[in-house]
Amino acid sequence: MQLVTCSLITSAISVLLASSTLVSAVDPQGWYAANPGLSKIGLVNQNTHQITDVFGRVRFFHGTNVVMKQAPWYRSSNFDPPNSFGLQDVQNLQKLGVNAVRLGHHWAGAEPVRGQYNQTFLDIMKSQTQLAEDHGIYILVDVHQDVLAGQFCGHGVPNWFAQHSWVSSYKAFPVPQKLTPFAVDSNGMPTPSSVCDSIDWSLSYLTVAVCNAFGRLYNNYDNLGDSFAAYWKKLAQQYTNTTNILGYNLLNEPWVGDSYSDPTLLTPGVADHKNLEPLWNKAATQIRTVDTNKLIFFEGTTYDILSGFNNVPLGDGSRTVQSFHYYNPPQLGTIQTTIKNRIQDNVRLHTASMLTEHTMWMGDATQMANIQSAVETADTYMMSWMGWAYENLYNTTTDQPYSEIAAFYSRAYPAAVAGNPTSFFFNSTDNSFNLAYTISKNVSAPTEIILPVGTYPNGYTVSTTPASSLVQYTKDSMTLALFTADNATDGQAVTVHITKK
Numbered sequence: 001m002q003l004v005t006c007s008l009i010t011s012a013i014s015v016l017l018a019s020s021t022l023v024s025a026v027d028p029q030g031w032y033a034a035n036p037g038l039s040k041i042g043l044v045n046q047n048t049h050q051i052t053d054v055f056g057r058v059r060f061f062h063g064t065n066v067v068m069k070q071a072p073w074y075r076s077s078n079f080d081p082p083n084s085f086g087l088q089d090v091q092n093l094q095k096l097g098v099n100a101v102r103l104g105h106h107w108a109g110a111e112p113v114r115g116q117y118n119q120t121f122l123d124i125m126k127s128q129t130q131l132a133e134d135h136g137i138y139i140l141v142d143v144h145q146d147v148l149a150g151q152f153c154g155h156g157v158p159n160w161f162a163q164h165s166w167v168s169s170y171k172a173f174p175v176p177q178k179l180t181p182f183a184v185d186s187n188g189m190p191t192p193s194s195v196c197d198s199i200d201w202s203l204s205y206l207t208v209a210v211c212n213a214f215g216r217l218y219n220n221y222d223n224l225g226d227s228f229a230a231y232w233k234k235l236a237q238q239y240t241n242t243t244n245i246l247g248y249n250l251l252n253e254p255w256v257g258d259s260y261s262d263p264t265l266l267t268p269g270v271a272d273h274k275n276l277e278p279l280w281n282k283a284a285t286q287i288r289t290v291d292t293n294k295l296i297f298f299e300g301t302t303y304d305i306l307s308g309f310n311n312v313p314l315g316d317g318s319r320t321v322q323s324f325h326y327y328n329p330p331q332l333g334t335i336q337t338t339i340k341n342r343i344q345d346n347v348r349l350h351t352a353s354m355l356t357e358h359t360m361w362m363g364d365a366t367q368m369a370n371i372q373s374a375v376e377t378a379d380t381y382m383m384s385w386m387g388w389a390y391e392n393l394y395n396t397t398t399d400q401p402y403s404e405i406a407a408f409y410s411r412a413y414p415a416a417v418a419g420n421p422t423s424f425f426f427n428s429t430d431n432s433f434n435l436a437y438t439i440s441k442n443v444s445a446p447t448e449i450i451l452p453v454g455t456y457p458n459g460y461t462v463s464t465t466p467a468s469s470l471v472q473y474t475k476d477s478m479t480l481a482l483f484t485a486d487n488a489t490d491g492q493a494v495t496v497h498i499t500k501k
């Protein structure tokens with residue numbers, strides 16, 4: 001018996017030795033040949049609050065926003081900054097090192113007649129998503145809105161959603177932002193449309209009509225909340241098998257609801273659990289009938305300090321991400337304060353978060369310094385970020401990117417880490433880059449560092465410690481791959497230092 005066991009063990013060991021010499025030699029070309037294209041996104045690591053991919057790598061995103069806020073609700077494919085999102089656009093973004101786009105999928109474009117989806121529109125959105133995938137870019141599917149509806153000089157929901165008769169005529173939009181309601185046409189749209197230029201859109205959230213309409217979405221008046229959730233099911237069906245979906249962003253910058261009937265909604269955090277959470281659960285339930293695994297991005301109200309949700313949508317923080325924005329105002333503190341608060345939320349809600357909008361357009365010296373600080377701070381906290389917005393990249397006189405804005409996007413960063421990242425930092429003064437992580441031996445996919453060509457026009461020099469633990473491979477002109485060497489040990493700390501030539 002003992003002898004048999006012993007010989008079994010011996011033969012098992014020899015098989016193991018033979019197979020490890022056979023299969024474990026690092027073969028970068030072979031790995032990429034076997035795994036072409038983007039990797040599907042996996043789960044959120046609920047201990048580290050980071051997003052992983054199906055290979056177990058921790059993933060980071062530097063992205064931008066592409067949202068068309070008027071009919072036909074999508075950007076044209078012919079390069080024409082700031083109005084396009086086509087081949088030249090994604091090529092430009094890829095060259096800058098951008099690996100994610102939060103792409104507006106307007107409900108207004110998708111369901112122009114209640115209950116009748118416009119498949120032509122949905123197909124156009126899907127083809128734009130495919131174009132991004134062909135250029136190494138993930139898509140965060142974003143149902144976008146600002147001030148909800150055209151009836152309120154805003155956009156987002158279809159025209160059939162909001163009824164002029166919902167509030168008494170003397171309280172109609174934009175009372176009390178203006179004391180007299182705007183004249184409206186037969187669809188309830190302010191007329192002439194130029195009257196919309198006379199008000200500040202962000203203050204329109206405080207009008208009776210807008211609060212009332214959000215209230216009806218949240219309390220499912222006339223099944224409007226169900227229609228919203230049904231639209232999400234439709235969207236998820238479009239993308240069930242799509243590789244480059246980063247996640248589903250349920251609704252951009254949701255307002256608190258009808259604060260005229262319930263003033264407590266204005267207290268930061270209250271609307272999150274009273275109004276938003278039930279709607280997010282309703283939409284997520286519909287998504288999960290057709291798509292069991294994609295990450296669901298949910299937002300709190302725009303001026304939250306700490307999140308007021310009792311739980312993430314459907315309660316499983318391994319499949320959710322809190323999507324948050326930083327602008328000042330409404331955020332009053334520094335970007336650092338906002339990120340620290342969101343990290344506190346992550347710990348409480350056992351999930352991850354992502355900065356999906358922050359100022360990224362030309363401005364005075366103070367604004368430019370604040371943008372620099374925002375991208376540096378987000379990177380320091382290993383928080384993925386997306387600038388607002390893609391179209392602001394360009395000087396529309398020349399159709400060329402502003403070099404200052406391009407530089408904010410063209411930072412070196414680790415798109416994928418085959419282990420647990422400890423820190424990374426891109427120094428925009430000398431373009432040096434440092435990454436530290438501990439190796440996970442069971443992750444066979446490589447660490448990938450994005451080194452945009454414009455930032456390293458003459459190439460770069462790499463040094464790693466311990467050098468023998470990582471096998472370097474140049475995947476393409478801007479991607480350095482680092483495969484874990486056979487003799488590296490699990491949990492071993494490694495560092496990567498890159499300087500420009």
Ligand SMILES: *[C@@H]1O[C@H](CO)[C@@H](O)[C@H](O)[C@H]1NC(C)=O
Nearest residue numbers: 054055056057440442443444
């Ligand atoms: C690698 O091992 C860790 C720790 O045991 C585990 O949590 C993780 O899921 C594994 N990853 C893969 C890709 O197997």
Ligand SMILES: *[C@@H]1O[C@H](CO)[C@@H](O)[C@H](O)[C@H]1NC(C)=O
Nearest residue numbers: 072112113118119120121124
């Ligand atoms: C559907 O979308 C396409 C593309 O924008 C548009 O041409 C068409 O008019 C839309 N159909 C309806 C019924 O709105």
Ligand SMILES: *[C@@H]1O[C@H](CO)[C@@H](O)[C@H](O)[C@H]1NC(C)=O
Nearest residue numbers: 236237238239240241242290
């Ligand atoms: C997704 O792929 C699976 C497996 O190939 C297939 O059965 C299913 O019909 C596809 N779903 C959609 C919506 O294309």
Ligand SMILES: *[C@@H]1O[C@H](CO)[C@@H](O)[C@H](O)[C@H]1NC(C)=O
Nearest residue numbers: 362394395396397398399402
């Ligand atoms: C845009 O480009 C034009 C032409 O080169 C230039 O005159 C203008 O100053 C640029 N605009 C800004 C804001 O830099």
Ligand SMILES: *[C@@H]1O[C@H](CO)[C@@H](O)[C@H](O)[C@H]1NC(C)=O
Nearest residue numbers: 425426427428429430431432
């Ligand atoms: C960035 O690089 C410059 C020039 O080498 C150096 O003076 C500065 O201290 C570096 N900044 C950081 C934060 O390391």
Ligand SMILES: *[C@@H]1O[C@H](CO)[C@@H](O)[C@H](O)[C@H]1NC(C)=O
Nearest residue numbers: 467468469471485486487488
């Ligand atoms: C680890 O392996 C590499 C090649 O795969 C080799 O160059 C290096 O000497 C090895 N290091 C140790 C400590 O065995």
